[in-house]
Amino acid sequence: MAEQKVHLKIRRQDGLNGQAYWQEFKVPYEPGMNVITCLEEIRRNPKTAAGKPVAPVAWECCCLEEVCGACSMRINGTPQQACSALVEDFQQPITLEPLDTFPIVRDLIVDRSEMFRNLIRVKAWVPIDGTYDLGPGPRQPAKEQTWMYVLSRCMTCGCCTDACPQVNDRHEFIGPAILSQVRLFNAHPTGKMHAGVRMDAVMGPGGLTECGNAQNCVEVCPKEIPLTQSISELGRDTLAYGIKRFFSKPDVEM
Numbered sequence: 001m002a003e004q005k006v007h008l009k010i011r012r013q014d015g016l017n018g019q020a021y022w023q024e025f026k027v028p029y030e031p032g033m034n035v036i037t038c039l040e041e042i043r044r045n046p047k048t049a050a051g052k053p054v055a056p057v058a059w060e061c062c063c064l065e066e067v068c069g070a071c072s073m074r075i076n077g078t079p080q081q082a083c084s085a086l087v088e089d090f091q092q093p094i095t096l097e098p099l100d101t102f103p104i105v106r107d108l109i110v111d112r113s114e115m116f117r118n119l120i121r122v123k124a125w126v127p128i129d130g131t132y133d134l135g136p137g138p139r140q141p142a143k144e145q146t147w148m149y150v151l152s153r154c155m156t157c158g159c160c161t162d163a164c165p166q167v168n169d170r171h172e173f174i175g176p177a178i179l180s181q182v183r184l185f186n187a188h189p190t191g192k193m194h195a196g197v198r199m200d201a202v203m204g205p206g207g208l209t210e211c212g213n214a215q216n217c218v219e220v221c222p223k224e225i226p227l228t229q230s231i232s233e234l235g236r237d238t239l240a241y242g243i244k245r246f247f248s249k250p251d252v253e254m
């Protein structure tokens with residue numbers, strides 16, 4: 001009986017300014033294999049479907065359990081994690097492309113630094129490091145912990161940003177994941193002390209008003225983070241904050 005194969009079509013590019021091109025590969029099928037397993041097989045034996053030796057395909061992964069966000073790519077056109085993408089769930093040939101929103105480093109590897117720069121821009125952290133002990137912090141009801149935990153599962157994988165039509169060369173929109181993190185840190189018992197600084201950031205250029213409410217983001221998030229809910233809650237909060245800011249002094253700087 002002929003060996004069962006997985007047929008892959010991969011968009012490749014040597015670097016940021018290189019020319020994109022497609023190559024096809026066929027790797028032996030094994031039950032339960034995922035897209036990373038296929039890419040590992042191509043790395044072991046870098047030959048096209050026609051048998052031509054080529055440079056191994058470049059891609060990234062780390063955790064292999066949908067936690068680090070490194071293996072994001074477009075699989076059959078949809079941004080998702082390659083480590084949790086089971087071959088049997090896809091129609092063949094399976095097309096692999098780099099995320100479109102970020103600069104290409106090589107083949108399927110993109111540079112997601114912009115997301116991390118945006119997290120810095122909105123101060124998505126709780127400032128607990130200092131020269132003195134801040135103590136245990138206020139207690140938090142279990143109900144709040146539950147919904148905040150869902151938001152905290154964001155792995156900055158970039159899938160939502162890739163799917164969002166508002167993140168492009170014409171806008172400086174920071175994207176849905178960053179807005180959701182603002183909601184998370186503003187709700188944190190210690191983080192909320194600096195909520196105003198974050199609100200100022202999301203009310204500025206590239207912030208909340210750039211969202212066109214297309215809802216593509218929430219559909220692709222592998223962690224099922226309620227991004228559009230975060231965005232609408234944040235919209236309500238910015239309205240209240242705007243009124244408060246109008247009548248009071250600026251918030252504390254971090």
Ligand code: SF4
Pocket residue numbers: 163164165166167175176210211212213214215216217218227228231
């Ligand atoms: S709802 Fe907003 S953030 Fe989400 S995809 Fe649409 S425009 Fe982008």
Ligand code: SF4
Pocket residue numbers: 153154155156157158159160161176177180220221222223224225227
């Ligand atoms: S919100 Fe979801 S899709 Fe967006 S970066 Fe976080 S985990 Fe990825």
Ligand code: FES
Pocket residue numbers: 060061062063064065066067068069070071072081082083084
């Ligand atoms: S390798 Fe970490 S999310 Fe896929």
